[in-house]
Amino acid sequence: QKEVEQDPGPLSVPEGAIVSLNCTYSNSAFQYFMWYRQYSRKGPELLMYTYSSGNKEDGRFTAQVDKSSKYISLFIRDSQPSDSATYLCAYKTALTGANNLFFGTGTRLTVIP
Amino acid sequence: ETGVTQTPRHLVMGMTNKKSLKCEQHLGHNAMYWYKQSAKKPLELMFVYNFKEQTENNSVPSRFSPECPNSSHLFLHLHTLQPEDSALYLCASSQGTGKNTEAFFGQGTRLTVV
Numbered sequence: 001q002k003e004v005e006q007d008p009g010p011l012s013v014p015e016g017a018i019v020s021l022n023c024t025y026s027n028s029a030f031q032y033f034m035w036y037r038q039y040s041r042k043g044p045e046l047l048m049y050t051y052s053s054g055n056k057e058d059g060r061f062t063a064q065v066d067k068s069s070k071y072i073s074l075f076i077r078d079s080q081p082s083d084s085a086t087y088l089c090a091y092k093t094a095l096t097g098a099n100n101l102f103f104g105t106g107t108r109l110t111v112i113p
Numbered sequence: 114e115t116g117v118t119q120t121p122r123h124l125v126m127g128m129t130n131k132k133s134l135k136c137e138q139h140l141g142h143n144a145m146y147w148y149k150q151s152a153k154k155p156l157e158l159m160f161v162y163n164f165k166e167q168t169e170n171n172s173v174p175s176r177f178s179p180e181c182p183n184s185s186h187l188f189l190h191l192h193t194l195q196p197e198d199s200a201l202y203l204c205a206s207s208q209g210t211g212k213n214t215e216a217f218f219g220q221g222t223r224l225t226v227v
Binding site: 104 | 220
């Protein structure tokens with residue numbers, strides 16, 4: 001079983017739609033949860049970071065963590081064409097000293113004007 | 114600009130060639146990383162350097178040889194690669210290697226082995 005499962009998409013939505021991106025994980029030791037955004041021909045950039053169950057909001061983005069179900073989501077409200085990118089979920093255990101991130105495969109999102 | 118610069122952006126090399134990837138960070142960070150990103154696969158951590166010392170090697174084949182002369186520069190020397198080594202190679206840096214540190218990525222080098 002993979003450490004992290006993420007639907008690769010691709011996902012296409014009209015501008016203004018609400019987007020829901022999801023990941024599941026199998027390792028109960030994962031304590032830190034992140035979403036990275038990767039534009040075409042660019043490196044990933046950190047979008048959201050949380051370590052607790054519940055919701056964390058930042059502008060149009062909301063990260064949701066459910067540790068009991070080992071499930072995390074990223075919601076994008078009022079999606080814009082500039083949100084078109086690949087979104088990577090990532091996890092880290094509390095034990096590791098190194099910045100060892102476990103990544104999903106990424107979901108490719110296209111927002112159509 | 115992310116503060117982490119990688120060169121070249123694109124590289125095509127034969128299986129018998131020797132080439133090097135370069136990464137430079139302008140963020141004053143102490144830790145640097147090499148990741149491999151293949152199509153439809155998760156990012157794979159290859160090497161970790163902290164204060165110029167290699168602290169992690171994730172069972173990477175010896176045809177990949179990292180070098181970290183100082184905290185701002187990281188190289189990945191390549192020789193006798195295989196076509197399956199074709200991928201996007203990403204460099205990242207962070208302030209430290211603790212659990213709360215954020216990794217900043219470069220734009221990557223798109224490597225094609227022919």
